[in-house]
Structures are given as C-alpha cells and as structure tokens.
Amino acid sequence: MKERLNLWFGKTKQADRVDITSGKIPKHVAVIMDGNGRWARKRGLPRVAGHHQGMKNVKQITMTANDLGIEILTLYAFSTENWKRPKDEVDFLMKLPQEFLGLEIEELIKNNVQIRMMGSREGLPEHALRPIEEGIERTKNNTGLILNFALNYGGRKELLYAAKQLCESVSRGELKPEELTEEHMEAVLQSSGLPDPDLLIRTSGELRVSNFMLWQMAYTEMWFTDALWPEFTKEHFYEAIAGYQQRARRFGGI
Numbered sequence: 001m002k003e004r005l006n007l008w009f010g011k012t013k014q015a016d017r018v019d020i021t022s023g024k025i026p027k028h029v030a031v032i033m034d035g036n037g038r039w040a041r042k043r044g045l046p047r048v049a050g051h052h053q054g055m056k057n058v059k060q061i062t063m064t065a066n067d068l069g070i071e072i073l074t075l076y077a078f079s080t081e082n083w084k085r086p087k088d089e090v091d092f093l094m095k096l097p098q099e100f101l102g103l104e105i106e107e108l109i110k111n112n113v114q115i116r117m118m119g120s121r122e123g124l125p126e127h128a129l130r131p132i133e134e135g136i137e138r139t140k141n142n143t144g145l146i147l148n149f150a151l152n153y154g155g156r157k158e159l160l161y162a163a164k165q166l167c168e169s170v171s172r173g174e175l176k177p178e179e180l181t182e183e184h185m186e187a188v189l190q191s192s193g194l195p196d197p198d199l200l201i202r203t204s205g206e207l208r209v210s211n212f213m214l215w216q217m218a219y220t221e222m223w224f225t226d227a228l229w230p231e232f233t234k235e236h237f238y239e240a241i242a243g244y245q246q247r248a249r250r251f252g253g254i
C-alpha cells in the first residue's frame with residue numbers, strides 16, 4: 001500500500017508530492033456524499049443514475065479507507081429531510097442498501113469490515129432495513145474498518161431523542177439534572193461507542209453541515225471539494241487526508 005500511496009501527486013506538480021502514510025491518519029472520517037444529481041444531469045441522465053453511480057463509489061472509497069488504516073467511515077446515505085424528494089427518487093434510494101450489500105457483503109466480510117447504522121429504523125421500508133440488519137449481524141465480530149451508514153439520520157432528531165432519554169432517566173430517579181455530563185449525552189447518541197469524526201468531507205462544492213452529526217462535529221476538521229460524489233476518487237480522498245494532516249488541531253486550547 002505504501003508504494004501505491006507514494007505514487008500519489010497531491011496536486012499535479014512534482015513539488016507537491018505528498019506521502020500521506022507518514023502523517024497522522026484520521027481515526028474517523030465522515031462523508032456527506034453530495035452531487036449525485038448534478039453528476040447525472042451533466043451527462044443527460046436521470047438523477048437516479050447519479051445515485052447508482054454514487055453507490056458504486058461507496059465500495060471504492062470504503063476500500064481506500066480500509067487500506068489507509070482509517071478506523072471508522074461514516075457515510076451520510078439518507079437524511080431525515082431526504083423524504084421530501086420525489087417518491088420515485090426516494091424509492092430508488094431505498095433500494096440501494098439491498099443492492100450494495102447484495103453485491104459487496106462477501107468482499108466486505110473478507111476485508112474484516114464491520115457494518116453499523118445510525119439513524120431511525122422507524123420509517124425505513126423492510127427491504128432497506130433487513131439487508132442492513134443482516135449485514136450488521138454478519139459483520140458484528142469483524143475488527144477492521146467500521147462502515148457506519150447514516151440512514152434516515154438527522155442530527156436534530158438524534159439530539160432530541162437523546163434529550164428525551166436523559167429526561168426519562170431523570171424522571172425514573174436514576175440521574176439528577178445537576179449530575180448530567182457530556183458522557184451521559186454521548187451514551188445516548190446513535191454514535192455511542194464511536195469517537196467523534198476527525199475529518200468531515202463534503203463533496204460537490206456545498207459548504208454546509210446539513211444536520212449531520214451536530215454534537216459529534218464540535219471539533220471536526222472540514223474538507224470541502226468541488227468533486228461530485230460519483231467522481232470523488234481515491235486521489236481526492238488522499239488530498240483530503242493530506243489537507244487534514246496540515247491542520248493544527250487545538251480543541252479550543254492554544
């Protein structure tokens with residue numbers, strides 16, 4: 001792998017050649033996979049063709065993350081707001097988990113990848129949820145990359161649900177409000193057990209967080225690229241990692 005990564009040119013000039021394997025690799029990378037519709041429109045194709053190509057790219061970027069030694073890759077696959085899209089598009093998106101896992105589960109298992117999910121199971125059709133649950137079950141003992149799908153996920157919903165759980169603990173007398181800590185909050189988030197993302201990548205030139213991991217991204221480094229998700233290559237990924245490696249993370253300190 002080292003040899004392959006050494007061949008990477010961060011920009012096109014020889015002088016900008018960067019070996020990302022000698023720098024700090026982020027533990028947790030979160031990705032807002034944006035731009036599928038524009039990718040399709042540029043080619044005169046229906047929007048769903050962009051989503052399909054985007055699904056294929058999930059495989060490539062998962063394998064790249066695994067090769068790089070990233071521990072967790074969280075992918076924003078469907079937000080709580082995406083239900084507002086036309087029914088045909090939503091229906092298509094809901095078929096993708098089944099297609100993706102049908103095609104890739106054996107390869108993911110071979111590569112020791114563990115599948116997880118964040119988001120509300122309620123409201124997801126059975127044909128979307130079942131393959132994910134099966135994937136989670138089949139990979140639960142794997143110890144390699146955690147591939148964490150954010151599906152039917154919204155940061156505000158997650159926080160609201162967490163607040164309700166904490167209120168219930170208080171009303172049951174298990175906790176006093178003055179005893180509440182960040183750790184209590186983290187324990188009731190859907191990302192519980194995972195470290196916060198070190199790096200957020202958003203494709204397609206949009207500069208927003210779009211209700212994604214609002215609590216967890218307090219100190220996440222952000223990388224925005226104009227590349228549309230279906231054309232986001234491993235070289236774009238290396239570039240984001242190289243950018244991350246140049247940041248000084250102070251977490252509010254000096």
Ligand code: FPP
Nearest residue numbers: 033034035036037038054055077096097100
């Ligand atoms: C945003 O692009 C993308 C989505 C809402 C869907 C992302 C889903 C995938 C990439 C595939 C997921 C794969 C699995 C296995 C679940 P957009 O449609 O908003 O793009 P646009 O802004 O160009 O219209």
